[in-house]
Amino acid sequence: MQHIGIIGVGEIGGAVVDGLSDGVEDPPRVHLSPRGARAAAELSGRYANVEVCAGNQEVVDRSDLVILAVRRPDVHDALAGLRVDDGTVVVSVVAGVAVADLRAILGTGAPVVRAIPLPPVRERRCVTVTYPSHPVVDAFFGRLGEALPAADEAAFNVMSALTGTLTTHYAFLGTLATWxxxxxIAPDEAERYVRGLFQAAGRSLGDETRSLQRLAADHETPNGLNERVRTTWFDPGNAEALTKVLDAVLGDLG
Ligand SMILES: NC(=O)C1=CN([C@@H]2O[C@H](COP(=O)(O)OP(=O)(O)OC[C@H]3O[C@@H](n4cnc5c(N)ncnc54)[C@H](OP(=O)(O)O)[C@@H]3O)[C@@H](O)[C@H]2O)C=CC1
Ligand SMILES: O=C(O)[C@@H]1CCC=N1
Known part of the structure; x- marks a missing residue:
């Protein structure tokens, strides 16, 4: 039986626990750090395979694979002083902390891997970028959807920057519904219609025979509504501002 440790039981740590446990016939044992006590207690109450440990060292001692899911400023506190033996695999999902930095804090010969799981791990439908590729880690995220090993850490950071655009997408949809x-239009009807519109658009992204440009063209009538909004709102200045913030995010990640 595999033993999985989670240090940092917040939004993404909890989503991983759900994905590993919810409706799974033979789930791994999951050992949670005690911080964020309410969320940890709730998860251990919900799933028989989940337990809360007394401290971060106990999480490490009980686990073959430990996931670090704290916020970036908390990394040092969470790891400093931990003893991790060489047989334990450490997976950090913290955006912007390099493998070399994690290694320096941990001072271990254990494999250290970075990953970008997203909330769809909860439904085991996430494509999780990993670096460096490691068979145990790639198999682990395979259970939660699919693992996508990055070629190098620079490529990993580019993918990480892209994940910083997700809530802007939801805010865009929220603005449409509010408008x-x-x-x-009744607010619930407006929201339902916007969700349906973009669920259908999302499904069309699954058709990889059509490029993103082709998909856009297929939705756009010449001189029609879409062309008008795209060219007047998502104009070159707006596209450039988006590119600039992505460059800035990438700069902070690297
Ligand atoms: N949310 C997402 O979709 C994704 C997040 N990430 C990365 O995951 C990390 C966590 O993000 P998110 O889940 O959103 O953040 P949350 O704030 O929801 O969770 C962080 C958790 O870490 C706990 N924590 C803080 N310090 C320690 C410590 N020393 N030991 C143990 N636990 C500690 C916090 O407890 P307390 O509340 O008490 O401070 C909190 O429960 C970030 O680094 C982020 O970059 C990566 C991909 C996706
Ligand atoms: O917003 C964030 O910083 C985290 C990392 C990727 C997704 N959520």
Whole structure:
């Protein structure tokens, strides 16, 4: 039986626990750090395979694979002084902390791997970028969807920067629904319609025979509504501002 440790039981740590446990016939044993006590207690109450440890060292001692899922400023506190033997695999999902830095804090010969799981791990439908590729880690994220090993750490950081755009996407959809509600559509109806529109658009992304440019063209009537919004709102200045913030995020990650 595999033993998985989670240090940092917040949004993404909890999502990994759900993905490993919810409705899974033979789930691994999961050992949680005590910090964030309410979330940890809730998960251990919900799943028989999950237990809360007395401290981060106990999580490490009980686990073959330990996931570090704290916020970047908390990394040092969470890891400093921990003893990790060479047979334990450490997986950090913390954005912006390099393998070399994690190694320096841990002072261990254990494999250290970075990964970018996202909330769909909860439904075991996440493509999780990993670096460096490691068979145990790639198999682990395979159980939660699919592992996508990056060629090098620079490529990993580019993928990481892309994940910083997700809540902007939701905020964009929220703005559309609010606009419609401001024009007399019942708020729940407006939100339902916007969700449906973009669920359908999302499904069309699964058709890899069509490029993103082709998909856009297929939705756009010449001189029509889409062309008008795209060219007047998502104009070159807006596209450049987006590119600039992505460059800045990447700079901070690297
Ligand atoms: N949310 C997401 O979709 C994704 C997040 N990530 C990365 O995952 C990390 C966590 O993000 P997220 O889950 O959103 O953040 P959260 O704030 O939801 O979770 C972080 C958790 O870490 C706990 N924590 C802080 N210090 C320690 C410590 N010393 N020992 C043990 N636990 C500690 C916090 O406890 P307390 O609340 O008490 O401070 C909190 O429960 C970040 O580094 C982020 O970059 C990566 C991919 C996706
Ligand atoms: O917003 C964040 O910083 C985290 C990392 C990737 C997704 N969420």
């Amino acid at each position: 419609a509600a401001g024009h007399g």
